[in-house]
Amino acid sequence: MLNSVRLLVLSLLLLVIENYVYDDARFFVYGVVDEYGRDDFPDEFVFGSGTSAYQFEGAVLEDGRSFSIWDTFAHSGVPWNNGENADITCDGYHKYKEDIELIADMGLEAYRFSISWSRLIPNGRGSVNIKGLQFYNDFINRLIAHGIQPHVTLNHFDIPQILANEYGGWISRKSVKDFVAYADVCFREFGDRVLHWTTFNEANIFSLGGYDYGFSPPGRCSSPFGFNCSKGNSTSEPYLVAHNLLLSHASAARLYRQKYKASQHGFIGFNLLGFWFEPYTNTTKDVKATQRARDFYLGWFLNPLVNGDYPEIMKKNAGNRIPTFTKFESQRMKGSFDFLGLNHYTTLYVKDNSISLEMDTRDFDADMGVTYTFGTGNEFPAQFPVAPLGLQSLLNYMKEEYGNPPIYIHENGQAQPRNATLMDTPRVEYLHAYIGALLDALRNGSNTRGYFVWSFLDLFEVIGGYASAYGLYYVDMADKELTRYPKLSAHWYANFLKGKNLSATIPNIMNHVRALPSVASSTRLPLCRMTPSTRPASPFKTCKWSYFMKSDPK
Numbered sequence: 001m002l003n004s005v006r007l008l009v010l011s012l013l014l015l016v017i018e019n020y021v022y023d024d025a026r027f028f029v030y031g032v033v034d035e036y037g038r039d040d041f042p043d044e045f046v047f048g049s050g051t052s053a054y055q056f057e058g059a060v061l062e063d064g065r066s067f068s069i070w071d072t073f074a075h076s077g078v079p080w081n082n083g084e085n086a087d088i089t090c091d092g093y094h095k096y097k098e099d100i101e102l103i104a105d106m107g108l109e110a111y112r113f114s115i116s117w118s119r120l121i122p123n124g125r126g127s128v129n130i131k132g133l134q135f136y137n138d139f140i141n142r143l144i145a146h147g148i149q150p151h152v153t154l155n156h157f158d159i160p161q162i163l164a165n166e167y168g169g170w171i172s173r174k175s176v177k178d179f180v181a182y183a184d185v186c187f188r189e190f191g192d193r194v195l196h197w198t199t200f201n202e203a204n205i206f207s208l209g210g211y212d213y214g215f216s217p218p219g220r221c222s223s224p225f226g227f228n229c230s231k232g233n234s235t236s237e238p239y240l241v242a243h244n245l246l247l248s249h250a251s252a253a254r255l256y257r258q259k260y261k262a263s264q265h266g267f268i269g270f271n272l273l274g275f276w277f278e279p280y281t282n283t284t285k286d287v288k289a290t291q292r293a294r295d296f297y298l299g300w301f302l303n304p305l306v307n308g309d310y311p312e313i314m315k316k317n318a319g320n321r322i323p324t325f326t327k328f329e330s331q332r333m334k335g336s337f338d339f340l341g342l343n344h345y346t347t348l349y350v351k352d353n354s355i356s357l358e359m360d361t362r363d364f365d366a367d368m369g370v371t372y373t374f375g376t377g378n379e380f381p382a383q384f385p386v387a388p389l390g391l392q393s394l395l396n397y398m399k400e401e402y403g404n405p406p407i408y409i410h411e412n413g414q415a416q417p418r419n420a421t422l423m424d425t426p427r428v429e430y431l432h433a434y435i436g437a438l439l440d441a442l443r444n445g446s447n448t449r450g451y452f453v454w455s456f457l458d459l460f461e462v463i464g465g466y467a468s469a470y471g472l473y474y475v476d477m478a479d480k481e482l483t484r485y486p487k488l489s490a491h492w493y494a495n496f497l498k499g500k501n502l503s504a505t506i507p508n509i510m511n512h513v514r515a516l517p518s519v520a521s522s523t524r525l526p527l528c529r530m531t532p533s534t535r536p537a538s539p540f541k542t543c544k545w546s547y548f549m550k551s552d553p554k
């Protein structure tokens with residue numbers, strides 16, 4: 001009953017919006033962009049959007065592709081994905097030609113996607129799958145034919161299942177050699193056209209979600225931590241996996257620099273989820289706890305990549321559970337990246353919880369000794385609070401603590417219930433605020449080189465499966481054709497990129513957007529600053545990731 005009502009509402013909405021969008025030629029004629037525009041950013045700065053292989057492609061057993069750990073994990077019936085998987089998802093494997101037309105029409109300057117190792121080298125190592133090679137070659141060629149830069153991620157939360165069966169996947173150091181061989185194939189086959197390579201997506205969240213909490217592939221954890229996993233070790237595996245990802249990255253970067261850089265002239269990057277952390281109160285305890293959170297979440301990878309070793313506080317608190325780098329490895333690690341990719345969504349408030357260090361059995365969170373909360377409360381928000389100052393602070397921190405490396409904001413975007421509406425005003429507001437904040441950060445000396453909206457289409461999401469979505473385009477899962485419909489945000493972003501004035505054309509919606517605080521940098525900052533009044537009023541509760549399972553939108 002509920003579903004049929006939803007369907008009805010949705011079809012009515014689609015109808016209304018279709019008429020509205022397509023019959024109103026003015027929509028495309030005027031442009032926005034109140035108070036800043038594409039022209040305010042440097043010409044060489046790139047704006048894009050993206051997807052990842054598993055979340056987008058579908059066709060999981062077609063043309064020789066094998067299962068990856070993400071297929072296996074999704075097929076285990078994950079409750080917070082509502083038991084769904086990405087066997088079909090957007091069917092990008094078959095529909096990518098049309099999608100690239102949409103990408104081009106929107107005016108995207110760059111597109112970020114990942115290669116499925118299981119599609120390219122189904123046995124994990126050894127022979128290359130010609131069909132996989134053709135698919136990615138054609139994908140890249142089509143982007144380039146439209147003047148769109150391909151930005152490629154080699155690993156987005158996966159590894160072929162066959163390697164996980166053989167030696168445990170990323171928990172084994174054997175993964176390093178296989179990853180480098182896979183990277184070699186990618187550089188060799190695609191590197192004549194791809195200049196921007198990222199080895200790992202959200203290495204910090206992959207290590208934690210997959211091996212401490214168990215909410216993402218491969219879903220490993222151990223009691224009392226995480227979500228009732230059947231296998232794993234939350235106390236040691238996250239550190240081991242992170243170490244192997246770092247070693248894999250450094251070896252792949254070295255290979256690229258030695259073998260390909262001189263002829264291909266490309267760049268190698270590494271990607272992290274970049275939450276920003278603010279102290280919950282002014283107390284010394286919370287301020288120190290906030291620094292620990294930054295060291296654990298960001299320094300875990302950035303200190304090795306920039307300085308050659310883990311932060312002192314991590315070595316101290318995790319003891320012999322965190323692996324050590326040999327002198328040789330440390331040298332190789334240092335400076336092994338040309339750019340840093342950051343996925344930024346929101347800001348967390350941090351409160352001291354150093355009492356957790358007294359526990360005998362500790363995972364990453366217990367070693368970190370903090371608890372945190374979202375601006376909206378303890379639950380993983382169904383929609384992120386708009387706190388653009390967090391992005392500015394994050395970029396400023398990268399400038400001051402890590403020598404201002406070249407940065408790409410690889411993901412930024414707003415979550416909404418998937419079936420909500422094509423009039424995604426909250427997403428427009430969010431993008432509007434964050435792109436403005438990015439401009440402020442650039443003007444304040446940040447070395448950011450590009451920005452990608454997550455995501456181009458509604459995908460199979462890590463948290464929420466098909467219930468939650470970030471897309472600029474809605475994908476109608478009830479329709480066999482999986483038809484794509486542009487949301488308001490797609491028009492907004494396209495018009496921004498084309499330097500048009502959108503506010504003249506959709507008064508009702510843009511009234512809302514224009515009601516946002518002025519984006520002049522002098523006024524934006526204080527309005528977005530986290531004042532006590534925006535903090536949760538109720539007594540602070542411990543926030544572990546478990547909160548978002550319990551409250552997951554159905």
Ligand SMILES: *[C@@H]1O[C@H](CO)[C@@H](O)[C@H](O)[C@H]1NC(C)=O
Nearest residue numbers: 076079226227228229230231
């Ligand atoms: C934990 O997992 C076991 C076996 O996989 C299952 O029988 C049990 O019901 C689960 N417990 C909870 C609380 O989910």
Ligand SMILES: *[C@@H]1O[C@H](CO)[C@@H](O)[C@H](O)[C@H]1NC(C)=O
Nearest residue numbers: 222232233234235236237321
């Ligand atoms: C996890 O690994 C640590 C360190 O190797 C070990 O001491 C501990 O017994 C393991 N715990 C489990 C649950 O296997």
Ligand SMILES: *[C@@H]1O[C@H](CO)[C@@H](O)[C@H](O)[C@H]1NC(C)=O
Nearest residue numbers: 280281282283530531532533
């Ligand atoms: C934090 O500390 C500063 C300086 O000590 C003080 O001015 C400010 O009011 C404090 N803020 C809060 C929220 O306690």
Ligand SMILES: *[C@@H]1O[C@H](CO)[C@@H](O)[C@H](O)[C@H]1NC(C)=O
Nearest residue numbers: 392393396399400444445525
């Ligand atoms: C601008 O950069 C300076 C120097 O790094 C820093 O102190 C200041 O807080 C930054 N301002 C903003 C708004 O980020």
Ligand SMILES: *[C@@H]1O[C@H](CO)[C@@H](O)[C@H](O)[C@H]1NC(C)=O
Nearest residue numbers: 006007418419466467477478
């Ligand atoms: C969204 O709507 C479609 C069409 O009614 C339906 O098939 C699908 O199950 C809905 N998805 C969710 C997550 O509610």
Ligand SMILES: *[C@@H]1O[C@H](CO)[C@@H](O)[C@H](O)[C@H]1NC(C)=O
Nearest residue numbers: 031032033501502503504505
């Ligand atoms: C955009 O349109 C609005 C509403 O018509 C108008 O007030 C504003 O001046 C326009 N901005 C530019 C830059 O043309």
